[in-house]
Amino acid sequence: MRIVIVEDEAVVARRLARMVHNIMGDQGSIKVASSVPDAVELIQTSAFELLFLDLRLHGKDGFQLLEQAAAAPSQTIVVSGHSGEALRAFDYGVADFVAKPWSEGRLRLAIDRATGGDDATHRRAQRLVIRKAGELKTLEVADLLFVRAADDYTELHLLDHSVHLHEKSLAALEKLLPARFARVHRSFIADLTRARALRTASGRPFLVLDDDRLVPVGRSYRTVVRRRLGF
């Protein structure tokens, strides 16, 4: 797993790298960025799966970096001394928020949550950041109806019928989106609070959402969906 650490405090970065290495062993390769421009460049150009992000670099608010990270395919763990910033970080769909100073156990839990070893993720994203024509654009999760997998990307289908590409995988989004979003198909996540009915057409089950929009329900997901909807 390729890992990036964004941290301007040398000793703190060293400690983080050492612990991540302890936890992940040789499966991880670690890069460290210590300034905002370095970090932006690293996030935009290199391929990695996990980002450790300090929200305050050089006395500056790091939410610019957080947006960059939120739009990236990777999972983000915020490591910060300001626990007050946790709520806002979760809004942007970070996998976990680790307060400084941390223990190795706490760091291990965060890595597990981000990489799928732990299901009890926070699932609290309130907005999703997408990259469109090189610009970052923020979408409200409240406007999201369902998500469809498209190769390495995902398509975000909104209430207003617009469709946006997101760089995160369906599995990654599933970890971030609130619990009302459920996997209903190998390639679909839908907002169950907007489901009106479960129908069968040509022998294949469909979920009828607001505006009569249809989302296929996978055979293996049918029982779970039915139970959650109470149909």
Added chain:
Amino acid sequence: MDVDMDKGMIASEETVAIGSARGRFVRRTTDSIGRRQLLWVLALLALAFPLRAADRTLVSVDGFRMKTGQDPRWSSVDFDDRGWPRVNLKAVPATDDSVWLRKRVDTTALVRRPGHPLALYFAAIASHEIWWDGERIGAGGVVGRTAGGEIPGPIEAHYQIPDRLAGPGVHLLAVRASAFHRHFNPLRGYWVVLIGDYDSIAALSTRSSLVALMALSGIILTGAFGMAMFVTRRDRTFLLLGSLCVAAAALLIAEKWRPLFGYTYDVHIVRLLIIAFLSWVVGLHVVALTAARFPMKHGRRVVFITAGIAAAGPFVVPGWDTKAVFMFLVCFGTSLVWAAGAVRRKLPGSLLAVIGISVAVSALAAQPLRFVDDGVYFALNFLFICLLCSHALQVRSDEEKRTAALLKTARLELEATKRHMQPHFLMNTLTALSEWIEDDPPTAIVMIEALAEEMRTLGHMSAERLVPAEDEIRLCRSHLTTMSLRKEIRYTLQTEGVESAQLVPPTVFHTLVENAVTHGPLAQSEVLLRLAGTRKGDRMHYTFESPLEEGPDKKYDRKYEPGDGTRYIEARLSEVWGDAWSLRQAPAGSHWQVEIEVPA
């Protein structure tokens, strides 16, 4: 003012002149007298106090015939004085011998209360003997034909006329007088002769002083208050208020000395000089007080110029009263202009001062001579009321400012402490400390000690307004030790010309150092910060230099907006020095330069 007393009183007594061919109502004023002044007064008084001719309880006598020399027959009723020249009592010529003045007085028109004796009031800069219908009814001093033979008489006196000689009709009034002790008093003597019932004549002195004496209590109280305030507050304005009251009280007493206590006529000139001097002092105090109360540019110069003009006036202006009028006009006028300037600048309390001074100026313009006699004391009292009200307003506004300043100080103290409890500093330090504890315990101990030192110093300093520069620099150095161990960059603070005992507001340099570390380069293993102090006269000039972050993002970091740190420093500087400091900062080459200038 002089033979001064009671201009006001006489006017209200509705004096009429008998015997004066012009039948004009006469006002006793000084020995001086500008005709213009008299007309002016007449015109104003005519407006203010319409004569009621029917009520003549006092009459002024003028139009005597005069002859130099001495002859016993000149006191007798039968003597024919028609060959003698007439003189005006306002301009009795000087002679080198004693003189006789004779006048036939008709008392028919005089209104007398039944049972009251008739009396004569005599005021002159001369020793005198009074004869009524050939009978000597009294004398002031001893009249002589030479200086040696004369004993100066009182400046004013009143004599009862025996009832048997007091019936209505024509009587002969003869006065023998000599004035060898008038010194350099103007040659023209100024005499006043009044006839009326005894009680009215006897009450003249008290009446003429009563009004002014009422104002005395206000002056004394204000003076005591001013002095007390000066002693407790060391505010020059109050000292001026106090000494103004002392001068005004002295002037009042000098003015009223004559009606209250009397003196021989040879002392008269001394009193006039004292009065002129005190009028000048009082007027100047009003100017100085106004200038001190509303400090503006050139205040001292204005006071000096006014002092000069007011002092020159008496040498040019004739007449003792006119001299005082001139000085008051110059001084109150200047004060009014000054206070009006203060109003334009919106200085607190200035409007009240303008009202107070306007009243004085209006009274002075309306009745200059009454102003000099009594008006000035009331005008001062009114001005004091205005100034004290304006002071009360000022006190309230000062209290509010002080409270705000105290709150600000408390906020600054809290902020200094809070910035070290803030998560970014504390949590990063603790995280780095955890790492050192695991990795290299001796380094961890060094870091803990530096941190403890920083916290301790900060704790006892943050509540101070000023601390010695050496304490502040020690604080900066412990901070840099902590930061060096956090960032693995060796930070050094080099100082030059910073006097260790020089007082500086706490945590100002510390904030500069913090900013330098936060925004400084990360890629170097050593960072040098410089603090240089230079004394320029009574100012200290500090220059702080720190390297800027290098690399492709230079622009990003050079965009300068004053942050929390700068605002905190500005607040600390204002707390101690108000506006008397300056702070400039800008990039200088590869460095960030901060320049602070403060009073030494």
